[in-house]
Amino acid sequence: MQFNVVDFVPLAVLIPFFGAAFAFAFYRNQATQKAITIGALIITVVLEIVLLSEVWHGGTHAVQLAGWPAPFGISMVIDRFAALMLVVSSIITLAVLLYAVGQGAAEERNDSGPVSIFYPTYLILVAGVSNAFLAGDLFNLYVGFEIFLTASYVLLTLGGGEARIRAGVTYVVVSILSSMLFLITIGLMYAATGTVNLADLALKLTELDLGTQLMLHVMLLVAFGIKAAVFPLAFWLPDSYPTAPAPVTAVFAGLLTKVGIYAMIRTETLLFPGERINTVLMVVAALTMIVGILGALAQADIKRMLSFTLISHIGYLVFGLALSSVIGMAATIYYVAHHITIQTTLFLVTGLIERRAGTSNVDKLGGLARISPVLAILFFLPAMNLAGIPPFSGFVGKLGIIQGGIAENTWITWTLVFASVLTSLLTLLAVVRIWARGFWRKAEDVEKPERILIQKTLAHARAANKRLLPSAMVAPTALLVAMSLAFTVFAGPLMNFSRAAAQDMYERTPYLEAVLGEERVDGVREELVEFTTGYVVDLDTDDDGAAEFAPVRTSLQPEMESDEGGSTSVDVDEQNDPADGGDQ
Amino acid sequence: MTINLTLLIVMGAMLAIGIYLMLERSLTRVLLGIILISNGVNLLILQTAGRSGESPIVRDGLGAEDYLDPLPQALLLTAIVIAFAMVAILLALIYRSWVIARQDEVTDDEEDRRVATTIGAHDPEEDDEVGAETSEFIDSVDPATGAVRAVNPAERNRDADSDAAPGSGAHQAGES
Numbered sequence: 001m002q003f004n005v006v007d008f009v010p011l012a013v014l015i016p017f018f019g020a021a022f023a024f025a026f027y028r029n030q031a032t033q034k035a036i037t038i039g040a041l042i043i044t045v046v047l048e049i050v051l052l053s054e055v056w057h058g059g060t061h062a063v064q065l066a067g068w069p070a071p072f073g074i075s076m077v078i079d080r081f082a083a084l085m086l087v088v089s090s091i092i093t094l095a096v097l098l099y100a101v102g103q104g105a106a107e108e109r110n111d112s113g114p115v116s117i118f119y120p121t122y123l124i125l126v127a128g129v130s131n132a133f134l135a136g137d138l139f140n141l142y143v144g145f146e147i148f149l150t151a152s153y154v155l156l157t158l159g160g161g162e163a164r165i166r167a168g169v170t171y172v173v174v175s176i177l178s179s180m181l182f183l184i185t186i187g188l189m190y191a192a193t194g195t196v197n198l199a200d201l202a203l204k205l206t207e208l209d210l211g212t213q214l215m216l217h218v219m220l221l222v223a224f225g226i227k228a229a230v231f232p233l234a235f236w237l238p239d240s241y242p243t244a245p246a247p248v249t250a251v252f253a254g255l256l257t258k259v260g261i262y263a264m265i266r267t268e269t270l271l272f273p274g275e276r277i278n279t280v281l282m283v284v285a286a287l288t289m290i291v292g293i294l295g296a297l298a299q300a301d302i303k304r305m306l307s308f309t310l311i312s313h314i315g316y317l318v319f320g321l322a323l324s325s326v327i328g329m330a331a332t333i334y335y336v337a338h339h340i341t342i343q344t345t346l347f348l349v350t351g352l353i354e355r356r357a358g359t360s361n362v363d364k365l366g367g368l369a370r371i372s373p374v375l376a377i378l379f380f381l382p383a384m385n386l387a388g389i390p391p392f393s394g395f396v397g398k399l400g401i402i403q404g405g406i407a408e409n410t411w412i413t414w415t416l417v418f419a420s421v422l423t424s425l426l427t428l429l430a431v432v433r434i435w436a437r438g439f440w441r442k443a444e445d446v447e448k449p450e451r452i453l454i455q456k457t458l459a460h461a462r463a464a465n466k467r468l469l470p471s472a473m474v475a476p477t478a479l480l481v482a483m484s485l486a487f488t489v490f491a492g493p494l495m496n497f498s499r500a501a502a503q504d505m506y507e508r509t510p511y512l513e514a515v516l517g518e519e520r521v522d523g524v525r526e527e528l529v530e531f532t533t534g535y536v537v538d539l540d541t542d543d544d545g546a547a548e549f550a551p552v553r554t555s556l557q558p559e560m561e562s563d564e565g566g567s568t569s570v571d572v573d574e575q576n577d578p579a580d581g582g583d584q
Numbered sequence: 585m586t587i588n589l590t591l592l593i594v595m596g597a598m599l600a601i602g603i604y605l606m607l608e609r610s611l612t613r614v615l616l617g618i619i620l621i622s623n624g625v626n627l628l629i630l631q632t633a634g635r636s637g638e639s640p641i642v643r644d645g646l647g648a649e650d651y652l653d654p655l656p657q658a659l660l661l662t663a664i665v666i667a668f669a670m671v672a673i674l675l676a677l678i679y680r681s682w683v684i685a686r687q688d689e690v691t692d693d694e695e696d697r698r699v700a701t702t703i704g705a706h707d708p709e710e711d712d713e714v715g716a717e718t719s720e721f722i723d724s725v726d727p728a729t730g731a732v733r734a735v736n737p738a739e740r741n742r743d744a745d746s747d748a749a750p751g752s753g754a755h756q757a758g759e760s
Contacts, residue, residue, distance in 0.1 A: 146666045146670075157677060169690065170690065172674055173674070187625065187629040187632050190656065190659070
């Protein structure tokens with residue numbers, strides 16, 4: 001039997017799980033626990049980078065668990081999009097873990113209670129997220145969601161203080177409700193088609209009548225919409241996230257809503273392609289952007305403000321998803337990766353600000369740029385990145401999405417383009433307000449400053465930095481800032497990669513072939529190709545500025561091996577990848 | 585597809601009552617609502633198997649249509665386990681909320697309330713503090729610490745206004 005690295009995909013879920021078990025077994029020994037947790041995550045990251053480079057060349061790959069063939073057994077599918085999400089999410093979780101370890105060491109107190117549950121729960125969260133990214137059937141997706149949601153309930157209410165319990169109850173009830181909705185949809189889909197396998201569903205759902213399809217489609221979108229915090233369903237997020245400890249909030253804000261978006265993109269492209277409800281999605285996207293950012297402007301607390309910008313920027317992703325063009329989807333994929341990194345970084349920096357200044361309320365902050373220039377840089381770069389100032393990656397992603405909107409050229413996409421630019425400017429306003437008040441103004445100008453901010457001399461203040469901002473916490477944050485900058489430096493190869501991923505997803509045949517085998521797909525290939533070319537705006541890469549986007553190996557072409565240009569260009573990208581990984 | 589009418593009606597009733605209970609402000613009722621909804625959903629998944637049939641072990645002389653579809657039951661089992669875990673964790677949260685704050689209600693978010701007051705949108709009927717529940721358990725032994733607390737209801741209500749003082753005390757004691 002031939003040895004294939006991609007067959008080790010399930011390990012991305014299993015390693016964190018086993019790590020969690022071992023970490024739990026060693027609950028008496030904090031040092032061992034930490035070592036196990038960090039070790040498990042490092043192995044996962046390495047494995048996933050290997051998987052990414054394999055998928056970069058080889059395209060979509062499916063693993064049939066226990067050897068049961070596709071529609072009957074459980075499949076795990078890794079395609080370019082899933083691989084990218086896996087790598088980004090694992091690197092993020094590793095950095096946040098290091099930050100949490102640093103924080104634990106700095107605070108020198110045993111807040112773990114009778115059993116240390118933070119590290120094992122954290123690993124279970126990672127396992128759940130990986131499982132959701134890799135799930136090849138709807139029910140496994142549901143299980144993945146439940147695994148990381150259960151872990152998130154525990155992490156959110158860590159310590160069991162009053163504020164956390166209050167926030168936790170809302171969060172848990174809302175999440176359970178959305179899970180129930182998801183489960184109902186799975187039940188209905190099974191009743192309608194007799195399968196829960198995503199690839200199989202993709203073929204069978206088209207045979208249903210349009211009304212049933214639409215109902216299932218909307219129910220699924222509502223269930224994922226709650227998890228992804230899309231506008232009318234996002235009310236729970238700003239109430240629950242900010243109360244958790246800084247590392248927990250950071251990883252929640254970065255990852256959990258993005259898993260919802262991932263599920264939306266996956267089902268939208270695979271199960272319900274077409275533009276039946278794109279206009280509705282775009283209206284929702286515009287409202288999410290505008291309402292979210294207006295909410296952010298009303299907040300005085302940095303954590304709450306960031307939670308609202310999180311909601312608002314989910315709007316960009318929904319917009320990119322609703323475009324149904326390769327350029328829009330490519331930009332969306334890039335933007336998801338960028339946004340995971342940037343949102344996590346900002347929450348970590350806010351944690352640092354809170355430690356240094358004793359509060360995260362901008363009305364009470366002042367003079368931080370003078371006291372700690374390092375902190376100022378760590379805040380400034382991701383903040384500008386979030387607002388989408390060139391040349392940062394936020395700009396690249398937004399530019400791509402807006403280009404997609406302009407290419408489509410209808411009144412609704414122009415409205416959306418306008419809303420995107422407006423949201424970007426308002427985001428800038430929101431972060432600049434924090435910058436101007438917290439960092440730029442003098443500490444003496446603050447009305448009721450925290451005592452810790454007023455020091456006799458600058459030397460005193462700088463001395464306090466050493467105690468309050470330990471390098472074990474600053475280093476992981478700086479690492480993430482560097483990673484977000486790497487998104488700009490390697491924007492070219494990454495965009496190429498996203499483009500290939502988007503093309504794969506719109507064509508659908510790579511995914512279906514990987515899961516169901518070629519013979520099954522051959523019968524419907526004509527239909528699929530015709531359908532896709534019919535509605536995706538720019539599946540042909542001949543449009544403006546796409547000339548350098550070398551054509552990717554596509555199954556739309558009659559012979560796959562004939563496309564030498566595509567594979568060589570992927571090779572060039574590949575050489576950049578280790579540099580990218582090393583940078584992080 | 586064949587549907588069992590009894591199961592369908594029971595499922596509908598469970599979902600309806602569950603949703604009604606979830607709209608309540610009392611957390612215990614919300615929990616009961618969640619239990620009902622999750623079991624209603626389980627019934628729904630059970631029904632997707634369609635008509636009843638032979639157990640799905642291959643035997644000679646039986647056609648594919650004679651067997652029962654076993655997959656929904658497999659999904660159902662997983663769903664039951666997950667719902668069980670959810671209910672357990674929610675119950676723990678509700679109990680903790682009761683131990684700390686002595687109330688069983690969904691409370692308003694403080695920041696929301698702050699924003700509402702700054703723009704003058706405070707509605708006394710809707711937004712006033714929910715009075716803490718009076719109960720015969722209040723004066724008994726605190727289960728978290730073992731300390732005996734003796735607070736008369738009038739005093740306790742005043743404390744509830746000033747950030748639930750006895751509750752936070754119990755909380756600190758519980759953590760140490």
